[in-house]
Amino acid sequence: MIENLTHQYLKYRKTFVIPAVTLLLFVILFPLVTIPQIQSLARVQGELSDGKPRLIRLEMKRSKLSSVDEDLLKSNFALTAQALPSQKDIGAILVTLDLLAQQHGVLLGNFSASVGKLDETPVSIAPAPSLQMTISAKGERGNIESFLKGMSEALPLVTIETIEIKNKDITVSFLFYYKPLPPTLPPVDSPLPDFSQFQPTLASLSARRSQVVLPLPGENEAPSQLFERANPFF
Amino acid sequence: MNEKRQINFLSGVKGARFTERQLRSLLIWVSFLTSFILIAVSVVLFIVGRIYQEQTVTLAQNMKVVEEEIESMREAEILYRGITDKLQVSEKLLKIGSFPVLLFEEFVSLLPEDVVVSEYHFSRNKLTATLSTESLFGLEKFLQDLAMYGKKGNLTNIVVSSVNQKQGGQYETSVEADLIGAL
Secondary structure (H helix, E strand, O other), rough: OHHHHHHHHHEEEEEEHHHHHHHHHHHHHHHHHHHHHHHHHHHHHHHHHHHHHHHHHHHHHHHHEEEHHHHHHHHHHHHHHHHOOOOOOOHHHHHHHHHHHHHOOOEEEEEEEEEEEEOOOOOOOOOOOEEEEEEEEEEEEEHHHHHHHHHOOOOOOEEEEEEEEEEEEEEEEEEOOOOOOOOOOOOOOOOOOOOOHHHHHHHHHHHHHHHHHOOOOOOOOOOHHOOOOOOOOO | OOOOOEOOOOOOOOOOOOEHHHHHHHHHHHHHHHHHHHHHHHHHHHHHHHHHHHHHHHHHHHHHHHHHHHHHOHHHHHHHHHHHHHHHHHHHHHHHHHHHEEEEEEEOOOOOOOOOEEEEEEEOEEEEEEEOOOHHHHHHHHHHHHHHHHOOEEEEEEEEEEEEEEEEOEEEEEEEEEEEOOO
């Protein structure tokens, strides 16, 4: 009797075992399988959503670089290098000063500059490094005026720091700037700067270049060529 | 007899009484549904995952191709960036570069014919000039013009530090002024 009752009871309980085990499996498998799957999917989706804009940026950069006119790029580079040489091109500034002095009837005197190492690579190229130079000259007031004006409008670009005039003698100290090419490129997907915003600057540089009578030394000219001419200073 | 036995499944809820058969049936359905959901969700996730994976691979390949093309134009990029860097600096220098000269020109343009600059010094936004003249009237006019010029906004703290009468009827004056705005 007791055995029969036990058997009946167990048979009855077995019908609950399968669904109960299934539920238990669900409870175990859901965090073990499904949740990692969802996490992995979210990660891949994140990669995709990050990657698509990057690809768009890369494609834009590629098309921008492909559409650049190589000749125009080179001529613009020559112009900007004349305005801001890539290195301490002391020769360029001396030649310009000599030309300006000749044009404006000013007699150049002593000059001094601390050039430093010519092959020095600036630690940071963010602000343009500069080289201070002081020159003295002699001339009539009108000539000195036009010489100063010519200097402030010539290439390479300079900023005049001090002007000292005593009768017909003038001493000017100015900063001559140079800007090396970027030593390293930023990450490949970094966008290229917008060139069109600099068109007015490019136009003013071009206008300045056209004011100079004799050609200035170019970027690729060997430095020795600059000094083959007679010393413009006495 | 067992199957017809009623159990008080949710004794707190009025009328929530199930037979054991109903309870077993409910359990079976719940387990079936959960199994179905687990399998269905896994399958869907697997398929979507595969699609995303393929898209990721394609995206990575496309990116690699474009990156290689950009790398091949590295020289052009260096030039391009070099030009824009130089233009950026040039833009600033063009704005400030000629200012001391303009100031000098304007200062000189204020001078009457009979007033001569014997010394002019401009440094660190400060202008100092020594002027000489035989005409006190001319000097007075110049100082008035200079004060008016200062009011236009380029010069401030204009100070006439001395006016001396020298031998031979010569007057000499020293003027100091600060330039507004840093160069």
